[in-house]
Amino acid sequence: MSIFTKIIKGEIPSYKVAENEHFYAFLDINPNAKGHTLVVPKKEVNKLFDLDEELYNGLMSFSRKIALAMEKVIPCERIGMSVIGLEVPHVHVHLIPLQKMEDIQFIKKVTLEPSDFEAVAKAIAENI
Numbered sequence: 248m249s250i251f252t253k254i255i256k257g258e259i260p261s262y263k264v265a266e267n268e269h270f271y272a273f274l275d276i277n278p279n280a281k282g283h284t285l286v287v288p289k290k291e292v293n294k295l296f297d298l299d300e301e302l303y304n305g306l307m308s309f310s311r312k313i314a315l316a317m318e319k320v321i322p323c324e325r326i327g328m329s330v331i332g333l334e335v336p337h338v339h340v341h342l343i344p345l346q347k348m349e350d351i352q353f354i355k356k357v358t359l360e361p362s363d364f365e366a367v368a369k370a371i372a373e374n375i
């Protein structure tokens with residue numbers, strides 16, 4: 248079972264942003280920027296392009312909803328999207344508020360207090 252499946256099942260805590268029948272969105276615990284969100288299909292598939300077309304399109308559509316909400320509440324130039332998966336072999340879309348190119352590069356991380364995570368997760372959730 249992947250760490251993200253444990254999160255979806257509630258066995259590991261997360262700062263949840265949104266959920267429906269097929270997808271779960273929560274804050275990345277080691278964010279590139281405040282509001283950095285992961286969107287995960289509940290079905291445990293390793294690689295993005297191995298998702299069947301319906302689930303792939305659903306993931307993009309669900310991610311778009313989250314990104315539009317993020318854009319409303321997080322000051323940024325735009326929301327960037329990235330799929331990597333080298334650390335966790337369970338498909339996840341990174342949605343990252345961008346001010347500059349390095350925000351998408353997974354090199355400089357921001358440190359947030361639990362209260363910051365809670366506040367930003369709530370703000371995004373309320374604007375979906």
Ligand code: AMP
Pocket residue numbers: 250259261274275276277278285330331332333334335336339
């Ligand atoms: P990657 O598989 O390379 O796309 O990276 C996995 C991402 O998942 C990283 O950005 C981690 O910070 C994030 N991550 C790993 N464990 C957790 C967790 N328990 N809660 C939230 N995010 C996590």
